[in-house]
Amino acid sequence: MNIPIIEIIDLHKSYTETAVHVHALRGVDLTIEKGEFTAIVGPSGSGKTTMLNIIGGLDRPSSGTIKIRGNDISNLSDNQLIDFRRENIGFVFQSYNLIPVLTAKENVEFVMLLQNRSQEERDARTLELMQAVGLADRMSNRPSELSGGQQQRVAVARALAPKPAFILADEPTANLDSVSTSDLLDLMANLNREEGMTFVFSTHDQRVIDRARRIVLLEDGKIISDERK
Amino acid sequence: MLFTVAWRNIWRSKTRTLVVIGSIIVGIWALVFLLGFFEGQVQNYMGNVIQNETSHLQYHHPRFKDDFESALVIPNSADILEELRTDAEIKATSERIVLNGMLASSAAVQGVMAIGVEPLAEQEVTQLDNKIVEGAPLDPSSKNQLLISRRMADKLKVKLRSKLVLTFQTATQEISSAAFRVAGIYQSNKRLNDELYIYANISDLRRLAEIPGSAAHEIAVVLHNFDEVEVKTIALSERHQDVLVENYRQLSPDLELMNSQIKINMTVMIVIFMLALIFGIINTMMMAVLERMRELGMLMAIGMNKGKVFLMVCLETLLISVIGAPVGIFLGFITIEILNRKGISLARWSAALEEFGMSDLVRPSLDASNYVLVAMAVVITGLLASIYPSIKATRLRPVEALRKI
Known part of the structure; x- marks a missing residue:
């Protein structure tokens, strides 16, 4: 039997913000298998971001279990979590978050460098990924010289570079125009279809929701529907 | 790559970096000059004592x-x-x-x-x-x-x-x-x-x-x-x-006193310089770190561990601190060499200098060991100044840092 990529069991998360106690997640159970293309949707304050942060190992649950590739990450230390994220999770952020002082190539290469991969391996993989995202001719441009859509494609290449278990994308299209959004979704759908890469999005964007093959709807910290198309 | 990132990071805000480096250059130049001036005064005094009073050695009953x-x-x-x-x-x-x-x-x-x-x-x-x-x-x-x-x-x-x-x-x-x-x-x-x-x-x-x-x-x-x-x-x-054979130091104990007094003054000046520099650099680097919270959060999110984040901010601070050092030291050296040849006239205070047996022309000079001392002081200052901003950077929690705009 396949081990699920992500396995969440009875996840709770509460925190206190400006003297208000917030119960952001109230017993969430979710399993995501390899190759799924999942959108987590819901209104503001429904707990999407909190859930994504916990899946991404950026935050810890108050209770419950979160397993990535069968490994329980709920109780890892900060440094263990950093190492875990580097090897297992690719991030795509809403505002791209590329390193502005590095070129597109260097941005993609950066995580592999943190993984201590050899120069040849880094060069080969960077070229392969930049070709895959259609930006092989923009390798030596810095982020400020690229459009938003191009930057987000570099961010996808960077997320793929360490060969992660899945890619976590937080509102990846929020800052993109419709053409760029469509290009980006095509790119991610291709990667999902052809390479079996697992994607988990949080999104408000109907265009993303339309392309997703599984839609998990959160409200008030609970999953109220989980549909596969 | 870490060095490349650090190097490019310090040039993100060119004006700010140039202002800091400029002030470090001026600070080092002034420090080197003052040290040279003090050492020139010691030599002036010692030269006068040896020339007029003690010679190199004296014999007595x-x-x-x-x-x-x-x-x-x-x-x-x-x-x-x-x-x-x-x-x-x-x-x-x-x-x-x-x-x-x-x-x-x-x-x-x-x-x-x-x-x-x-x-x-x-x-x-x-x-x-x-x-x-x-x-x-x-x-x-x-x-x-x-x-x-x-x-x-x-x-x-x-x-x-x-x-x-x-x-x-x-x-x-x-x-x-x-x-x-x-x-x-x-x-x-x-x-x-x-x-x-x-x-x-x-x-x-x-x-x-x-x-x-x-x-x-x-x-x-x-x-x-x-x-x-x-x-x-x-x-x-x-x-x-x-018979008793004594050299100028034994014959004129005040020489030793003046020497140690000047050394204390020099040390105090170096410490004050370092403190001023440390706070200036910390201020600049804190601005640089706080401005980049999102980015630092992202780096930690994608797998850059705290050690590397610490090292990167340390490198940036150290680079900012030491880039100006050779220029400042060189300018100080040139100034001292020129003034050593020309001499600085203190004729206006000659009456006061006469009390101490000093001539009114001071020729600043600084031996190589003091240049090395200044260079070391700058590196140590850079290292000390880098600690706080680097720790601050590693204390960021990516989940919070990523939320900052």
């Missing part, structure tokens, strides 16, 4: 300096002198008779230290004749001539060729007096000396104080090489064990 008793002579002074004059390491020697006495004019009386010298030999050692501002140097063929200072002349209300009476103790413990005429008036750059020392021909004082021709109270020695002084002191002390 072991107890002579206790109360300058005329009887306490170096009995074999002539032999020692002859030996010293054949020593290739020795440049010049001067034999002296030193008498404590009273000098009286028709108008006033003054306590003095009468130094009997061989004018030619003394000229080699202290360039006494160059300080004469009126009249002529002592003439060994004339009897009972005196060189007195301008101050002494004013106090005693005498002029050239005036008659003065010197009263002193002879080697046989008798009080004796003799009449002298003022042959020349000198002026040195140390008030205290001018008020104390008068010069006469050694033959006159020897005869009057009943000291044998082969004996003297003092032999002053100048070496060819200043660096040999310590070694030579030991060698000559061993060779002439019945």
Whole structure:
């Protein structure tokens, strides 16, 4: 039997913000298998971001279990979590978050460098990924010289570079125009279809929701529907 | 790549980085110059003390300096002198008779230290004749001539060729007096000396104080090489064990005091400079870190561990700190070299400097070890300044940092 990529069991998360106690997640159970293309949707304050942060190992649950590739990450230390994220999770952020002082190539290469991969391996993989995202001719441009859509494609290449278990994308299209959004979704759908890469999005964007093959709807910290198309 | 990222990061805000580097350059330049100026002053003072007072070495009867008793002579002074004059390491020697006495004019009386010298030999050692501002140097063929200072002349209300009476103790413990005429008036750059020392021909004082021709109270020695002084002191002390051989440091303990005082001043200045620099750099780096919270959060999110984040911010801080150092040190070096040749005139304060026996022209100089010290201070400052911003950077929690706009 396949081990699920992500396995969440009875996840709770509460925190206190400006003297208000917030119960952001109230017993969430979710399993995501390899190759799924999942959108987590819901209104503001429904707990999407909190859930994504916990899946991404950026935050810890108050209770419950979160397993990535069968490994329980709920109780890892900060440094263990950093190492875990580097090897297992690719991030795509809403505002791209590329390193502005590095070129597109260097941005993609950066995580592999943190993984201590050899120069040849880094060069080969960077070229392969930049070709895959259609930006092989923009390798030596810095982020400020690229459009938003191009930057987000570099961010996808960077997320793929360490060969992660899945890619976590937080509102990846929020800052993109419709053409760029469509290009980006095509790119991610291709990667999902052809390479079996697992994607988990949080999104408000109907265009993303339309392309997703599984839609998990959160409200008030609970999953109220989980549909596969 | 970490170095590349750090290097490029510091140039993200070019103006800010250039302002910080510029202020570091100015700070280092000022520090190097001040250190050079202080060291120049020490050398000025030391040079004057050696030139006018102590020479490199002096010989005395072991107890002579206790109360300058005329009887306490170096009995074999002539032999020692002859030996010293054949020593290739020795440049010049001067034999002296030193008498404590009273000098009286028709108008006033003054306590003095009468130094009997061989004018030619003394000229080699202290360039006494160059300080004469009126009249002529002592003439060994004339009897009972005196060189007195301008101050002494004013106090005693005498002029050239005036008659003065010197009263002193002879080697046989008798009080004796003799009449002298003022042959020349000198002026040195140390008030205290001018008020104390008068010069006469050694033959006159020897005869009057009943000291044998082969004996003297003092032999002053100048070496060819200043660096040999310590070694030579030991060698000559061993060779002439019945007399006291001392070098300028032993003869003038205030030299050591001034040296240590200046070293303390230099250390205080370096520390103040480092503190000012540390806070300036911390301020800049904190701005750089706080501006980049999102980015640092992202770096940690994608797997850059805290050690590497710490190292990156450390590198940035260190780079900002040390880029300016070579320029600042070089500018300081050039300034010191130029001013060493030209000298800095302190003529406006010459009266005050005279009190301490310093000339009013300071030639800044700084030896290589002090340049190394400044360079090390900058690196240490950079390292110290990097700690706080780097720790601050690693304390960021990516989940919070990523939320910042």
